[in-house]
Amino acid sequence: MTKTIKFSENVYTTVCPGCGFGCGVYLRELMPEGENHILNIDYRKPSPVNEGKLCRFGVKLPEYFEQTEYNSDSFETGLNEKHMEAIKKAADALKGVKSSEIALVSAGNTTNEEHMAFINLGKTLNTPVNTCVNHVYKDIGKLHVYTSGNVSYSEIENAKKIYLFVNPYVSYPLLTRRLVHAKRKGAEIVYFGLKKLPIACKNVKTKPCESLYEVDEFKPDSETVIISDITPYTNSKRISEIVEIANPEKTEAKLLFMKPFVNSTGAGHLSRHSKQKTIQNIIKGIEDGTIRVLFCLDTDIINMCLNPEVENVLKKVETLIVMSSTITPICEIADVLIETEPFYKKEGTVVNSERRIIPMSSTLDTPIRAGFNQINEIIKAVGGNAKSFEDTKEEILSEFGIEKVDEFKIPEVSIKKYDVEKVSDKLEVCCPADEPDTNAKFIYELNPFMWHNRKDENDYIEISPEFISEIKLIKGHTADINCACKSINKTLRYKPTDMENGYIFSQKKQPFAKAPVAKVNIKPTPLVKKQ
């Protein structure tokens, strides 16, 4: 047998960072001697969340990490010369301003351990960690009990009636199999939205801003599981109405709110007692100069916001500190950039949307804790007491009321009231609502590719066949879409989809729509005559 080159291999038992579903996955790092590492996925079939199954984003994880990770070999401790220089700059900036002039942001794209260390930094600086998702409630104390995960995915499979407010195929694809199982067992699935979903037994036309009090079919009872989601774009009025009408204490209906980021639920829980700011408040604070230092932990506000103008606002902050495991747009404009190890290499835990605490580990002899170490160094540099990784783990277990992490059991957690600043409950629209020259409403279908600003084959719109006829789109050609003020135009391919007339959907961020729902004008792209 011919002698060949030497290989070594690490396997990381991790969680897909695409959304808050919590899919287990192995990332296999193959290292040919003297060459760059090669990353592959293995399907983690023993995972209680997804039994190894992954969506389109999960299948492409090696590509995602390879295109976004920093030099992977420099993270043994995360404290090399370059890192320490950035850490010192960050600490100096934080020490140079008042507590009220600092905004710490961590939306849940990292582990509980890093988030907890970040909270510890916040305590040292006397400022809260803002998670950016929990702003949607009108009355957070009342709703939070119902929105932080109280239904397991396996309960979906045994439900008799399921009310869906998310499109599982697009937004949380691994929900699909749970719904398939439920349907096989005889569940009645009702989708409240504007598309016709094959999985649904009944599709009830429900507009994004429509009051559920006016939707006769929305009658939850003790046999109903309601599945919706909470994202930075969520219409808080819709969430309120779901909870008010379902009234779980009275009807015993169950509510499951999916979350957009891998550890949204964990971060939300750990930060639950702090008085947080919304993204809008933070942006306003930067604009009026009351926020002078913004520190984002694995949270790209540019990616998160639909309006690209936010980048110019962020450039105005005195010091923008970004600690990031991925190369994203906000890293480009950071005054201080602290590079950390890619998410799959992190040791620690995350909490998924059903509130399952999932451990992440590896076959490495010494686990990588670069991000955690770096936050601790900043804490020390600003005069605080850094906690060890083990103590932090203990603190997290205590926060969740458990003695050890067991991903096969979902811990019962009692939720208490907490408060955030109130915001408008209206959906944003980027152009005047009464603009006469619009003929359609544009709606985003949120998905992991969009949250992570990744390319996919999704740069097209969906539109009903009737609407295609009405506006005379030509088969095989494209459509031109303008925002209401006509300042932005884009030509896109279209897909005929069984859905409501007068609407168009996209799974990709589009320049002509700076809000979750936007009025637009759509018409056929003029045919160019051959010369």
Place this chain on the structure above:
Amino acid sequence: MTKVKVGDRLIGWSTNEEVRSNGGSGGLVTAVFAAALEKGLVDNVVVLEKANQFEAVPIITDSVEDVFNSAGSMHMLISNQTKYLQQFKNEASIALAVKPCDMRGIREQQKRNTIDSDKIFTVGLNCGGTMAPFKIREVVESVYEVDPDQVKGEEIEKGKLIIETFDGEHHSHSIDDLEVDDHGRRENCRYCTVKIATNSDLACGNWGVIGELSGRGTYVEVMTEKGAEFLQNAIDMKFAEVVEAPEKGTEIRGKVNGVMLKMAANTHKEVFKPIEGDKLEDLRKELENCIHCGACKEVCPVCACGVDAKCNKYYDPTDDYDISLYHLIRFLHLSDSCIGCGQCTDVCPADIPLTRLYRRFANPVQEELDYMPGMDDRTPPFFLTKLEELE
């Protein structure tokens, strides 16, 4: 004993008593791999790194000690090893244990030149079927009423799934009973027609090990010259000992295989009974929840098309066909080569029974062409098909 040669049927075991006791069926496979590493016949061995009884990942090692320390059942390792091997791009020499379907995938890839047979050495293990790890964990808890964390090992024997706990107790249930409630083997395993990996270098297992060697020896059939060389090496290096298999043992091995195949034939008849009504509508309905993740192609051990595959090229996300061209092309493309390993079904996020659908197309084609992919060196029939022959 004379030199080992192709066709030999032997019973072997590790000379290391600890390995013999801890390893599966006498530790012969461990001994052969360790000796191959020690001698330099291969640079790497694939071992299983266990997180618990229900979770193990394959990982390469060049350490004889690691090989000795790894041993155990493969019933829970349900990924196909073909894709694992392909990532080394023929730049490493590797020895590994395989299930028959792993080996079928590997042999199909050898025909497509993505795996170099000179670079690998395979020990095939008898396989009565594999179980989805999460499902079996649930079954242990709900049917066996055993704490999953107390499980030390499991074994399929005489039609039963036996769970051994750390307290030494054995808990067993009939596989037939378990499968009535879909609690047993994966569906494709139930109708799989290759239980002994005669397509590998050495075909090993515990069927046919009788008498005082029962539980302490491995039945091995030498299938190739390389298999003979590696086994001889283990004997020469005093890592293993072998004796000739008794005729009765060989007979019993054949009988066990026969019973398994009969069960498989019955399941096959049940699963592939003719579809009543509109076949196309049935297919459309089965595929309606597809989210086009592409995982079924990613894991397919016989697919070697890469990113420019026809199934991807002819698929357009803006099409609104009732059945996407992606699936239609794959059904056609794989009909001569599908090995029915079940990987596509395993990874489908919409739980579409893809293997069953692929087999619906492949069964008649492979029967007509008299081709059983992955079992010999015959060129896949579609490679040879010329348009003029079809006219």
